[in-house]
Amino acid sequence: xxxxxxxxxxxxxxxxxxxxxxxxxxxxxxxxxxxxxxxxxxxxxxxxxxxxxxxxxxxxxxxxxxxxxxxxxxxxxxxxxxxxxxxxxxxxxxxxxxxxxxxxxxxxxxxxxxxxxxxxxxxxxxxxxxxxxxxxxxxxxxxxxxxxxxxxxxxxxxxxxxxxxxxxxxxxxxxxxxxxxxxxxxxxxxxxxxxxxxxxxxxxxxxxxxxxxxxxxxxxxxxxxxxxxxxxxxxxxxxxxxxxxxxxxxxxxxxxxxxxxxxxxxxxxxxxxxxxxxxxxxxxxxxxxxxxxxxxxxxxxxxxxxxxxxxxxxxxxxxxxxxxxxxxxx
Numbered sequence: 001x002x003x004x005x006x007x008x009x010x011x012x013x014x015x016x017x018x019x020x021x022x023x024x025x026x027x028x029x030x031x032x033x034x035x036x037x038x039x040x041x042x043x044x045x046x047x048x049x050x051x052x053x054x055x056x057x058x059x060x061x062x063x064x065x066x067x068x069x070x071x072x073x074x075x076x077x078x079x080x081x082x083x084x085x086x087x088x089x090x091x092x093x094x095x096x097x098x099x100x101x102x103x104x105x106x107x108x109x110x111x112x113x114x115x116x117x118x119x120x121x122x123x124x125x126x127x128x129x130x131x132x133x134x135x136x137x138x139x140x141x142x143x144x145x146x147x148x149x150x151x152x153x154x155x156x157x158x159x160x161x162x163x164x165x166x167x168x169x170x171x172x173x174x175x176x177x178x179x180x181x182x183x184x185x186x187x188x189x190x191x192x193x194x195x196x197x198x199x200x201x202x203x204x205x206x207x208x209x210x211x212x213x214x215x216x217x218x219x220x221x222x223x224x225x226x227x228x229x230x231x232x233x234x235x236x237x238x239x240x241x242x243x244x245x246x247x248x249x250x251x252x253x254x255x256x257x258x259x260x261x262x263x264x265x266x267x268x269x270x271x272x273x274x275x276x277x278x279x280x281x282x283x284x285x286x287x288x289x290x291x292x293x294x295x296x297x298x299x300x301x302x303x304x305x306x307x308x309x310x311x312x313x314x315x316x317x318x319x320x321x322x323x324x325x326x327x328x329x330x
Contacts, residue, residue, distance in 0.1 A: 029190065232266060
């Protein structure tokens with residue numbers, strides 16, 4: 001409780017001294033605080049996040065390179081994996097460089113338009129990641145429940161249409177966020193107690209009725225990402241039924257292993273989201289800096305884990321990666 005109180009007093013001191021708290025309708029910039037209350041440890045906190053960023057960038061570029069150069073990987077599952085890698089790269093590069101600038105150089109200020117752009121990219125590519133998980137679930141469903149028709153159902157034109165639908169849905173669903181935020185007056189403060197701009201964090205600074213924004217945010221969470229989760233659950237219910245109908249245990253295990261990587265990616269995406277949602281609603285006495293740290297870990301953990309999961313668990317990618325290292329060593 002004392003830590004929580006300290007964080008709030010710290011925020012108050014910033015709002016009264018380090019920024020413009022006079023009334024303003026359209027702020028020229030916002031102030032990102034990084035990890036409020038842990039400024040003394042910012043350099044140390046930056047080390048794991050910098051490591052996550054390096055692994056995410058290297059890992060996802062490696063996935064893209066391997067799939068591009070290996071003809072045997074030119075299949076629907078790996079096309080969707082490439083989409084996931086690109087999504088993870090954009091999600092990281094739109095948020096982590098600014099966060100590291102705050103932690104290393106105390107560069108807290110962000111232009112109003114840049115903040116809205118960062119907000120759009122962050123939410124858009126988070127929704128896109130959810131959509132790609134659905135596409136990959138569809139691929140696994142067809143591969144296991146209709147194996148003889150997999151190549152005729154998931155043709156390249158259909159895969160391209162699915163990918164385009166995922167991109168358009170994400171872009172259109174998140175598009176109202178910056179427009180809603182831009183129209184409000186801001187007369188309280190321009191302090192954002194986080195290292196990057198999120199819709200709800202900016203909305204809280206407005207001195208207008210933001211219920212429309214709140215309800216729309218809930219709509220995106222439950223009617224878009226929630227429906228994605230339901231679709232994935234239904235797909236895996238059918239997949240498990242097909243697996244358990246196989247005659248031998250060895251056949252069941254081998255078939256289930258083809259879904260292992262995708263399941264790990266889904267768990268890495270949805271479980272932290274559920275945990276954070278519950279924490280924000282029921283853990284009111286948790287210190288602010290803990291909320292911020294957990295939210296950051298949630299955002300940056302999947303882009304780091306996804307290429308590791310597929311690199312370790314997918315035989316074709318693992319073998320191609322070993323060939324690259326052996327060839328370089330020779």
